[in-house]
Amino acid sequence: MPKHYERVMEIYGEISDLYAALALMGWDQETYMPTKGAASRGRQLATLSGMAHERITSDEMRGALDGARSESLTADEEVNVREISRFSDRAVKIPVGLVKDLAETSSAAISVWIKARQEDDFPAFAPRVDKLVALQREVAEAVGYEDEPYDALLDEYEPYASTKETAAVFDSIRGPLVDLVQRIADSGVKPRTDFLARNYPVDDQRRMGVKAAERMGFDFEAGRLDISPHPFCTHMGVNDVRMTTRYSETLPMQSFYGVIHEAGHGLYEQGHDPEHEGTPRGASVSLGIHESQSRMWENMVGRSRAFWRYFYPEFSAIFPENSADVSEEEVYAAVNEVKPSLIRVEADEITYNLHILLRFEIERGLFTDEYAAGDLSAVWNEKMKAFLGIEPPDDRDGVLQDIHWSHGSFGYFPTYTLGNLYAAQFYRAAEREIHGLTERIARGELLPLRDWLRDRIHRPGMTYRAGELVRHVTGEALSADYFLAYVRDKYSSLYSL
Numbered sequence: 001m002p003k004h005y006e007r008v009m010e011i012y013g014e015i016s017d018l019y020a021a022l023a024l025m026g027w028d029q030e031t032y033m034p035t036k037g038a039a040s041r042g043r044q045l046a047t048l049s050g051m052a053h054e055r056i057t058s059d060e061m062r063g064a065l066d067g068a069r070s071e072s073l074t075a076d077e078e079v080n081v082r083e084i085s086r087f088s089d090r091a092v093k094i095p096v097g098l099v100k101d102l103a104e105t106s107s108a109a110i111s112v113w114i115k116a117r118q119e120d121d122f123p124a125f126a127p128r129v130d131k132l133v134a135l136q137r138e139v140a141e142a143v144g145y146e147d148e149p150y151d152a153l154l155d156e157y158e159p160y161a162s163t164k165e166t167a168a169v170f171d172s173i174r175g176p177l178v179d180l181v182q183r184i185a186d187s188g189v190k191p192r193t194d195f196l197a198r199n200y201p202v203d204d205q206r207r208m209g210v211k212a213a214e215r216m217g218f219d220f221e222a223g224r225l226d227i228s229p230h231p232f233c234t235h236m237g238v239n240d241v242r243m244t245t246r247y248s249e250t251l252p253m254q255s256f257y258g259v260i261h262e263a264g265h266g267l268y269e270q271g272h273d274p275e276h277e278g279t280p281r282g283a284s285v286s287l288g289i290h291e292s293q294s295r296m297w298e299n300m301v302g303r304s305r306a307f308w309r310y311f312y313p314e315f316s317a318i319f320p321e322n323s324a325d326v327s328e329e330e331v332y333a334a335v336n337e338v339k340p341s342l343i344r345v346e347a348d349e350i351t352y353n354l355h356i357l358l359r360f361e362i363e364r365g366l367f368t369d370e371y372a373a374g375d376l377s378a379v380w381n382e383k384m385k386a387f388l389g390i391e392p393p394d395d396r397d398g399v400l401q402d403i404h405w406s407h408g409s410f411g412y413f414p415t416y417t418l419g420n421l422y423a424a425q426f427y428r429a430a431e432r433e434i435h436g437l438t439e440r441i442a443r444g445e446l447l448p449l450r451d452w453l454r455d456r457i458h459r460p461g462m463t464y465r466a467g468e469l470v471r472h473v474t475g476e477a478l479s480a481d482y483f484l485a486y487v488r489d490k491y492s493s494l495y496s497l
């Protein structure tokens, strides 16, 4: 192995171990840590991330990367050098003082946000947003960008994506989705959902979720399912993937689709090449690609007609009384109910994207100076009216609903909709290449899809950038056409359009 490259990977191995420790402490914080542990955990997380930052920006790492770039490397080694250089460059360019300023400002902003939300007082929170935007603008200037500062922020979550291209794709779905939601509302069709409000014991809900995740091929000897208030999936390695869900006795489908979603993320992590564990070559491409995996399983598979052909008997066996007067078709219709709602995290697979477009347009506008934070309540409500035809009665269920901005996270939201678009395009390719995919899902054979995803998307790790991966797997660049065709087709028959 070339000697500079070898040194890069030695140092990166330590960084990767520090990240695994951070992930484990973060997982524990959300699941089992006693509440009084918060202060010391905060300090421990800060110490470890400080160490990781120091290692990736160290003269030794910078020198080794410089040396490695002129060595003759294999394709896999080049991927590692390219991506480690990218992490290191970004970390070096952002001044330590600015990182500290951001951490302090956002940690103060979170408590202000919590209180403002409780008291429905957006004006109390708005100055914090302005301050965080100003700091993130400094980050963008430090890191550099192609066309507009938002590029640099998006790049943290969706590397190599451009704001302009993302906006163009989003613009192409806005009108068709608004129109589709309107036609669904006008259809007069209302799926029966009364049976989902019955009492579903938590233990049985857990059994149902685990059943589906096992069928998908999630390896419970290399992963766990626990409970946390905000479901997530994290990993310490290909053989240690932790997912969480939350349970409510009268919301069985919330935990069920939560588990399928997180298991979709989990399969991506379990599917990396073990030989490249802890390196970019064995890591996920971007948040958007990650989300394509979770949303494909959750929506395109788990909410499909074929899936309920297989799963309805399982559902009936676990909940014989609740399902006694309910048909397979009725469950399928209920889990696909489309209804404009105020809250993003409760939205269906169509309106969800309109919640994201709204946030993307607002975030972009904050960085082009189209908006100041003080305008956001009005802008939010205006866009809700235009996109979904409803207006929040207060800011609590409007502009104050998400925690992201109080963290200073701008550029994260678009990855959710990118994930939906990638998912539809990938799934179309899977349908072409897996013989009888729909029929197999209807028989409960989910492994052919898992194996196809593993082969095409999980194993290559960061070999391809997101845009390249889409082209490599589907033969063409990202296009919203597949998602639009998917929702039009599915919902036309559900709502007799």
Ligand code: ZN
Residues within 6 Å of the ligand: 261, 265, 291, 294
């Ligand atoms: Zn997700």
